[in-house]
Amino acid sequence: MIKVTRSNKPAISVFRVCALAASMSVFATATLYFAGVFNGDKVTAQAFVDLQQGSTVHAGFRRAHAKGLCVSGNFESTGLLSAYSTATVFKQGSTPFIGRFSIAGNNPTAPDLKAPVRSLAFVVNTATEDEWRVAMNTPPVMAVATPDAFYKQLQALSPDPATGKRDPAKISAFFKAHPESKAFNQWKAGYTPANSFATEQYNSINAFYLHNAQGEKQAVRWQAVPSMSEHEVAVLDKQSPDALQQQLISQIEKQPVRFDLKFTLADSNDDENNPTIPWPSSREVINAGSLVITGWGFQNEGACGAQNFDPLVLPKGMSATADPILRARGAAYAQSYRRRATETLLNKSKTSQEGAGDASN
Template sequence: MPTPSPRARPSHHLGRWVLVGAPVLALGVAFSYTAGWLAPSRLSAQRIVDALQQNAGWHPGYRRNHAKGVCVSGYFESNGAAAAYSVARVFAQGRTPVIGRLAIPGGNPAAPDDSSPVRSLALRFDLPGGEQWRTGMNNMPVFVVATPQAFYEQLLAARPDPATHKPDPARLAAFFAAHPETGPFLAWAKTTRPSASFATQSYYGLDAFYFIDAAGRKHPVRWRVAPETADHTDAPAGPPSKDDLTDDLDRRLAQGPLRWHLLVTLGAPEDPTNDATRVWPAERPTIDAGTLVIEHAQDQASGPCRDVNYDPTVLPHGIAISDDPLLAARASAYADSYRRRTGEEAHVPGSAPAADATKASQP
């Protein structure tokens, strides 16, 4: 993804955003709108994916977002603490196998790792009986906008100018001025530098969900994973490389598994479940549900995450979606992205056959 000029204004906050914002804008294929099938004038997943592809360029066979990434695998060790709030078998004491993917945003698989401060972690928990829990998380505590329509407008505002190959700072500034809900994200972006390590980041689910307990009661929740790796001395020893994140991951895994704690925050009735730009009060109770352990990394072209769809609406019994309008949109856009890239792979000589379309891809 192109990076706009850091000279943009009209405020000092926007100057920082324009530097990091264009790559971040491409996050949102995961947050696109689904209800467009019957009315051509309405927004659809296809239009969102078209916009992402136009902004980042066409890279056949790759995800339209989070194109640059690495497969990881390991397990989740539940301590049983969340079982009182959800009957999902992933929260019973014991281990659940996990297939994941660490990535940066954008549709360019050759982008340098420092092109955006955003890092993502997607996970698929493989539960007994064929159930799955899939989640896509980012290292920012809030999303940029609250609705699919606003995200689409954001993509249009970030479209590169053909002459400069960079977004127009004035157009981006106008978008943010018209969307005050972006303030919390802009504050985060202003103070965040691109990390050279996936291992030192916390990753947030962003959207709200419901846990359902044995009595059928629904508990509003948000989750994140927090690293056991306490050091943040993650700058590379030598000159920056465009692949610092993968190099660092390989180095750390050679020394042993990496661990994160799955932290589940319980919302109160008054906490919003339909707005990913708003954080819940800090005093809400948080449960440490267990430990995510990553043991191995593998190239995404041949690794186990290659044809996994990290659609967060794929949930086991005991977890349910909320009224967040971004959630249903993610499933449709992921599927559209999957159809495109696997269709392209089918025409690449020597490429591996694509997986069944029901196992669609992280865009």
């Protein structure tokens, strides 16, 4: 019988971690390549995620939207989009999903109510050819239209290392140099955060194509529109750093939280490749169905914790537009996923080695 000694266990563990890390690196590199990151663009996914994570790395967490809460439930399709897309998710019926509500920022312990942006992400038909991943935010449009300009926007908004505060002059200069930010700034000036994750409206921001059985395509954007009003939700404890999470948990345990997924159809006057321009309210809107949230879990325990909500993972019957920001999102998501997944594996290996050492003492 072969006896595994204390000195052998760490070697085996490290080998496994290295192998897994290498596999993830190959996957991430392939994702970055096909997302167009290695095609001479000024900004790489690595540089972009470096800027997002800031000077303090929170190992094992997302580099953006680090703080979140897992949710689950069903997408109840009306079937009304089936004339525009062959995707099975849009056929009338119910499909399970896992999702995540989050706030902007790289700090997993940040106060919920201090974040300027909130997000809703979900995935249906996980690990199948019909998988659909969605990542939405509260702004309806982007401030800029290219990855390079977005990178510069983040630089302008980043706190000065010496003071720890943002530089108003730098921010003003950036937006003055980017008149395409007009619609975004108008939204920002009039936006008041809702008192609940459950009563926010979330937007796809970028446009996508739906493909029907005849091979025709239709550009669309969509919104997750809440069914509940502010006065219907549970009381918000504004003194708690986890106010939004606590309230959502309380609400889900009381009754399901619902959002209608409303798709706006572009016409020939709309540019689906420019995320800075809002489409007119006169465009046709179709209610594709409802997200019905019935369960929740903490992100370090729930299924959403390890999920990469890359919006470029689309089912048959959908495809990405040529929007440069949309194309870059997949690369940044992959880079963030690779980093946190590798950190998680290394931490598990370290814990395992320490446990093996303790057991042999």
